[in-house]
Amino acid sequence: MTGGQETSGTAGDGFGTGDLSVVGRINTASNVTLVCDVVDGPRVVYKPVRGERPLWDFPDGTLAGREVASYLISDALGWGVIPETILREGPYGPGMVQRWVESVDNHTDRGDRLDLVDLCPVGAVPEGFCEVLRAQDDLGNEVSLIHADDPRLQRMAVLDVLLNNADRKGGHALEGTDGQIYGVDHGICLHVEHKLRTVLWGWAGQPVDDVLLADIEKFVAALPGELADRLAPHLADAEIDALGDRAGELLAAPVMPVPRTSRPIPWPAF
Template structure:
């Protein structure tokens, strides 16, 4: 469940050490320190959020916090520890950095759980999501691993109504866990699910995940957790989250893509 308030992410001193330049919004790499601990983290100040036509200005950091709280309430631990706090450039989202294994192509190991490859080279145990053509007019396949850790993330994205699950937002940590990052455009009341994780579309959701969703729905029906979420998203968005959870319980099948914009662009 949600960690006890406090700790180095909340009250440590933030020192900027770099910037992720390809991110859509201002995304700073920081060290956060107190007398006992130093952690690497990501800091996204609200003032650095790029305006979007369909999400209210200045709400992306709060959506990241709400997504973390939901992941923790489910007991899934998909979203790294995330807090809302002040920093060098004002209030913003601060999230624990996830260390990932080094990729060594000479070993044949795959570094990512989502990838692009030739259609005749889809690895065993992987799922093909779609075929397209690259910039050189070569046919390629968008694929992802058939991994229960990734499946759980895909179910979480349905609950979060994640509008931007890119392949680069899926991280396998050195601890063996799989994490999802960049949840700023989630939890809209209208259906906006865009993801690269369509491999389980139309397939049943496992009983273990459904049991967690059932417990979560009970938590969401209580005033305390709903009130906490309402600090970051609107009451209508909280209600839409509740309806998505109940829909999954009533029809425990992964949804099918709807409409022309069901995969984020770029996909990575």
């Protein structure tokens, strides 16, 4: 489980070792989430372990390690979905530190374009988007929850299946100014029991792309060796085994899953 200190990072920019200067706090986050600048280095997100809210179904003090493990898995797959994430010391003790993503604000930067995950009036799903469900907004208007039908976002959805992500909200999928799509907030992942809750259900029942399956096959082959050793400080052995089982099941039946519970979407959805 979470333990030790991981200070790797891009050489020379202080990501792993430079002092953190707190810029502000993200108040919408469930756990203490601080925006920091590394002195003479990059901007980062810092989540101290001591600021984690206890959960009934995840061991206390393990969320930071699950964020690091999720990054290591994304990196091992070669997908680059999760920004570089490490466990290191900060002003409030050890915690997860992740590179900041400069993201596009479609509602201002691009003339009111839709975000990757958004709402639209029922019956008005635009081309290039998938409808997930229909509901009512705060004013009682009928709306559709939609997400972009984008292969970059679909790759994130496949990663969530492997991670058993219990909290893929719309705000956790970011369109970077560099043209990439990034996923953040992976503390509630990698449980041994089925926990998948996501807003990315638009591909349910559809085949997984062959290119992604080839990456997963290589991942399964590599998992029992050095990769498992890198995950071991952050996950229990049973959780690493369950990760391998989920990957193997996806290879055996390469179709995106359909909801299996009465609560398939996290709340709030954004």
